[in-house]
Amino acid sequence: MKKLLIIAFLFIGFAGALHSQQNCAVILKEAEKMFDNGVIENVPALLDECLKNGFSKDEKIRAYRLIIISYLFDDKKDKAEEYMLKMLKLEPEYEINQSVDPSEFISLLDKYRTLPVYSLGVFGGVNYSAIRVTQIYGVNNVSNTAYEYNSSGMGYQFGIRVNRYIYKGFEASAEFGLAQSNYEYIDSLYDYAVVSFDEKQTRIDIPISFTWQLELKKIKPFVRVGFNNSLMLNAFGTSVRRYTDNSHRDITGSDIGLDEFRSKYNASVIGAIGAKYKIKRGHLFLELRYMYGLMNQVNENNRYSSPELIYKYYYIDDDFTLNNYMLSFGYMYSFYKPKKKDI
Incomplete structure (x- = not known):
């Protein structure tokens, strides 16, 4: 009986985590659409909860990038720097894509030490x-x-x-x-x-x-x-x-x-x-x-x-x-x- 309860709890926990991750994937796509439509001031708040628990690593990097660019375009440099550091701690080998990364983002990234210690x-x-x-x-x-x-x-x-x-x-x-x-x-x-x-x-x-x-x-x-x-x-x-x-x-x-x-x-x-x-x-x-x-x-x-x-x-x-x-x-x-x- 105890084994069945443990298995049931594990299954419920796994299902909940999977559902949360799926919801966060939808939220990330919604944030990207908002950004494309120019509603940048709402992007950080929309993604904040999923950044704490819900995104995969790749999704976190996409979310951090989106938040950084939103803050840069909204003239909130301090917040952009805060999230740039968080992104680099997660992925210190982030590679710039000249065709999609805006110059403001590239310029800010260049101000950080990204070489190995x-x-x-x-x-x-x-x-x-x-x-x-x-x-x-x-x-x-x-x-x-x-x-x-x-x-x-x-x-x-x-x-x-x-x-x-x-x-x-x-x-x-x-x-x-x-x-x-x-x-x-x-x-x-x-x-x-x-x-x-x-x-x-x-x-x-x-x-x-x-x-x-x-x-x-x-x-x-x-x-x-x-x-x-x-x-x-x-x-x-x-x-x-x-x-x-x-x-x-x-x-x-x-x-x-x-x-x-x-x-x-x-x-x-x-x-x-x-x-x-x-x-x-x-x-x-x-x-x-x-x-x-x-x-x-x-x-x-x-x-x-x-x-x-x-x-x-x-x-x-x-x-x-x-x-x-x-x-x-x-x-x-x-x-x-x-x-x-x-x-």
Whole structure:
């Protein structure tokens, strides 16, 4: 019995709300006809009750617009400003229609801040490592060494980003992300052996950057510059010594922890290009970034402290910086706080 009563009350409430919404839809059409006939002074009072409870979001926006224009044409600027703020709080991304919005309405809207205050989002992607050697070391005569560094497959990165809008077209960004980068070292030794060394590094990246974008309609190209702080979480390597003359079996082993041989902190400068695609209350973005490492990756105090690397694999770390090409895709949700611009 109780369940039946609850269902009955819910049905009655739903039916009442639906009836109220249908009545308000009729009232909105009636107000629009009154406006078209020039009876603008009665429009706000007619719509006021339905604005409190009865309109859908789209109907509310239509009603607010109608009230604002009515007050503007009735020379009640303060009331027009009051309802303009209400409309922008409901729909901060209101798009002007030049063919139907009167110039008075457009002029008033232009006096309000309609850009997002900040945005919050996520990103993820892949990266490609590029090593820059600053000093060569080795167990052989390094003046005759034939070494090379390559990327050993794609790394990855993902994280969160906060954008703070500074001015139209300009924003500041802070990120917190996790990244893994890979590279490979190959060197020929003594005309009979080839040493290969694969390293994977996992780090926390905390970039601070500034962006300038072209304020186009849907797709907004941008450029970014900034500075990145990196904290090493872990690093490990896998080494192999192969005999090209087949005189011995290849020398292999398990992964070698490299944490003590790497600098814990690294700094990089950032340059990036990309594009944003505007969607409702936010945007999608695609970004190609280059991070140029500024600091030596090697802990120089521990360069010679691994007998396994030196005597088993004939490997000694060069001084090098780690640079990365990073391709990321992400989504940002925008937060607004409409208000009248300071004059």
